[in-house]
C-alpha cells in the first residue's frame with residue numbers, strides 16, 4: 001500500500017469536516033445524500049461502483065472528522081460494506097446515498113435452506129437503514145432491512161447519535177453473501193476506523209475542556225492556571241496522540257496483525273478515560289445533557305463494544321502465549 | 326561493512342554481524358547470562374561501532390558510518406530484540422556527540438567524536454545541581470574566563486557514569502544568575518582535570534552509577550568550550566528535544582524481549598504457567614503488548630519524519646511520558662507474576678526474577694530523569710496545547 005501524502009489526507013479531512021457539520025441539520029436520508037455528494041461514502045469502494053478505490057489511510061481522516069463532529073450516520077459501516085460488496089449493484093446504491101446501510105456487529109444468523117434466522121445486535125441506525133449486514137458463523141449476509149422476515153427493534157446501547165438496534169431474522173432471504181475473509185477484512189478495517197473516530201472525539205472534548213477552563217474563573221483566576229488541570233489536559237492530549245501513533249504505525253504495517261489490533265486497543269484503552277477527564281473538567285456543567293461530553297462518551301463506549309475490545313485483548317494475549325510456548 | 330548499505334540489505338548485514346559477534350553469556354534473556362563488567366561492555370560497544378552498528382548517522386570523517394536514521398532504526402530494532410547490554414556511553418553517543426555535531430567547531434569534531442565512538446572516551450552529562458533539578462535554568466555552577474582557560478566552580482549531582490567517565494558535557498553559567506537561560510555555556514570538561522572530585526552516590530538498586538561531582542577551580546581549555554558562551558541553553562534544549570524522541574531507539578524491541586523472557590520464564594513453572602494461561606492476566610498482558618506497539622507507533626513515523634528532514638517538535642515528550650510509565654506498569658506486572666512462583670521454582674524463574682527486580686527498581690528513575698513526568702506534562706500543556714498562563 002502507498003501512504004498518501006499529507007496534503008491529500010488534509011483535503012479529505014477538510015471535506016469530511018464540512019460535510020459532517022452540514023449533516024447535523026438533516027434527516028438520515030439527507031445525511032446519506034450529503035455524505036455521498038461529498039464523495040465520502042465511496043472512499044474505499046470499487047471504481048465500477050462509483051467509488052474512489054482508495055486505501056484505509058484515506059478513510060482515517062474521514063472517520064476522525066465523523067468522530068470529532070458527532071456524526072449521526074453509519075458512515076464507517078457504509079464505507080466498509082460498499083467496498084466489500086465490490087461491483088454488486090448494492091454497492092453503487094450505498095456509494096450514491098440511494099440506500100442507507102449498516103452492520104450488526106454482535107450476534108448473527110444461521111443460514112438454513114437459503115433462509116436466515118437468528119438475532120443480531122449492535123447495528124447502528126438499522127431502524128432507518130435499507131440494508132443490514134448480519135454475521136454468519138463464517139462470513140456474513142446482507143438483507144433488506146424492510147423485507148419479509150426482518151424485524152428491527154430498538155437496542156439498549158448508549159449511543160445517541162447512531163443508536164444501536166437489534167435485528168431479528170426469521171426466514172429472511174439474503175441479498176448477498178460475504179465469505180469469512182471478506183467479513184474479516186470489514187472487521188479489521190472497522191477497528192482501525194473506530195480508532196480514528198475515537199481519536200477525533202477525544203480531540204473535540206479536549207478542545208472543549210481547554211476552552212472551558214480558559215474562561216471559567218474560580219478562586220480569582222482562570223481554571224486553566226491550576227497545574228493539576230493543565231496536566232489533566234496534557235494527559236488527554238497524550239491519549240489522542242497515542243491513538244494517532246498507533247494508527248500511523250498500523251498503516252505502515254498493514255500485514256502485521258498486532259500493529260493492526262493495537263490501534264483499536266489503544267483507542268479503547270485511552271479514549272473513554274480521556275473523555276471522562278474532559279467531562280470532569282467541566283464540573284457540574286459537564287454532567288448536563290446539553291453539553292455534548294456525554295454524547296462522545298456514550299458512543300465511544302458503544303464502539304468499544306461493537307469492536308469487542310475485551311475479546312480482542314484476549315486474542316492478543318493468546319497470540320503472545322502461543323509465540324512464547 | 327560495505328559502504329552505503331541501506332534498508333533491508335543493511336538489516337542483513339546487522340543480522341549477520343550479530344550472529345557472528347555477540348559474545349557468549351551477555352544476552353540477558355538467555356541461559357548462562359553473566360552480567361558483563363565495564364571492560365566487557367566497553368569492548369562490545371567498540372566492536373558494535375566497528376561492525377557498523379553504532380555511529381550510524383554520523384559523518385564518516387568523524388568516525389561515523391554516514392548512513393541515515395532509517396538504518397539507525399534497523400540496527401536498534403535488532404539490538405533491542407536480543408537483550409544485549411545497555412550502552413555505557415549513551416550520554417556520549419546520544420547527547421554530547423549530537424551537541425558537538427550541532428555547535429562544535431571542526432577541530433572539536435575531529436578530536437572528540439572518533440574516540441567517543443571507539444569507546445576510548447566515555448562521557449557523562451553535568452547539568453543537574455543540588456539546587457537546580459526540574460528548574461535547570463537556576464543552575465549556579467560558574468565558568469569564568471582566565472586567560473586561555475575557563476575556571477569552573479560549583480557542584481553537579483546525579484551525574485550518571487561520572488565515576489568512570491573521561492569527559493563531561495558541562496552546562497555552566499557565564500552570565501548573571503538572574504539571566505536564567507541566557508549566559509549558559511557548554512563545555513567538554515575532562516574528568517581527570519585538577520579540582521574534579523567525584524563522590525559516588527548509592528542508588529536504590531544498590532549500584533553506584535551516579536555521583537555528586539564537585540568542581541573547585543577546574544581549568545578547562547578554551548578549545549573545549551562548545552559553541553558561544555551564551556549558546557549553551559539553546560543548544561541543549563534543541564538537542565534534548567530530539568534526543569528525547571530518538572535516544573535508546575531500541576527501547577520498544579528490548580521491551581518485547583523482556584515480555585517474551587517473562588513469558589518463557591512463566592511457562593517453565595507449572596504455577597506461573599497456570600496463572601498466565603488462566604485469563605486473569607490476559608488483559609494486562611495484552612495491554613503491555615499494546616503499550617509496546619504505541620512506542621513503535623511514535624518511533625517509526627518519527628524516524629520517517631526526521632529522514633524527510635521534517636521537524637518533530639515536542640513529540641519526544643509524548644514518547645518519553647509513555648515509555649517510562651508503560652515500562653513501570655510492565656515491571657509491576659512482572660514482579661507480581663514472578664513473586665507468585667513457589668519456593669522451589671527453577672533457574673529460569675530465578676534468572677527472570679533477578680532481571681525484573683532490577684527492571685522494577687531501576688524503572689522508578691525513568692519517570693524522574695530526562696525531565697520528570699510532571700515536567701513533560703507541563704511541556705505538553707505549554708508548548709503543544711499552548712494553554713494560557715496565569716498572569
Ligand SMILES: Cc1cc2nc3c(=O)[nH]c(=O)nc-3n(C[C@H](O)[C@H](O)[C@H](O)COP(=O)(O)OP(=O)(O)OC[C@H]3O[C@@H](n4cnc5c(N)ncnc54)[C@H](O)[C@@H]3O)c2cc1C
Pocket residue numbers: 227449450451452453457458459460482483484485486535690693694695696697698699700
Ligand atoms: C537515575 C538518574 C540518573 C540521572 N542522571 C543524570 C545525569 O547524568 N546528568 C544530569 O544532569 N542529571 C541526571 N539526573 C538528574 C535528573 O535530571 C533530575 O533528577 C530531574 O531533572 C529532577 O530534578 P530533581 O531531582 O532536582 O527533582 P525536583 O526538580 O526537585 O523535583 C521533585 C519532584 O517535584 C516535581 N516538580 C518539580 N517542579 C515541579 C513543578 N513546577 N510542577 C510540578 N511538579 C514539579 C518533580 O516532577 C518531582 O516529582 C539523573 C536522575 C536520576 C534519577
